Amino acid sequence: MRNLNFDSHGQHLLLLLCGRRNVWKQELDLSFKVSKGDTKWEGKAYLPWNYFPPNVTKFNSYAIHGSKDKRSYEALYPVPQHELQQGQKPDFHRLEYFKPFSFNTLLGEEWKQPESDLWLIEKYDL
Incomplete structure (x- = not known):
């Protein structure tokens, strides 16, 4: 589970959680872009694939x-x-x-999620 929050000033919070409310990793790097108009702002975050655990359902x-x-x-x-x-x-x-x-709904049925060293190696540190 991941928690991501960012605002119009570029402040953000990205956590990796193990179960409910159990912070496993925090202050992870995040690439994002924020643009502000007269009446609204828009933010886009680019999450690395290795932040996603395998088999997100x-x-x-x-x-x-x-x-x-x-x-x-x-x-x-x-x-x-x-x-x-x-x-x-x-x-x-x-x-x-x-x-x-399912990511396949967005990226096509043939798409395979890249493996994540973060989840494969460090899952034993939980």
Whole structure:
């Protein structure tokens, strides 16, 4: 699991997690590009293939906008409304709400994910 956050000033946070909330690696290098217009900004992050563990099968994406009492949270696959508890805070680690994902859908059925030395070698350091 990976956690990535960056803002219009280029600040970002990239974590590799082992399970739920267990930070395994942090402050990883990241190539990104940010452009800001009059009313919005756009950010693109370029994640090296070795940051992805083998056989990624589920995915979710999150965004946080604003600050203090104007802060809002978005999720590609949010917790369903009927499952929210009163006073519940946003939680980006709810793996049960991630949805099936395949890189092959984006890159073609013949595409094979490159092996990652990071996950093959260091998986024993968990």
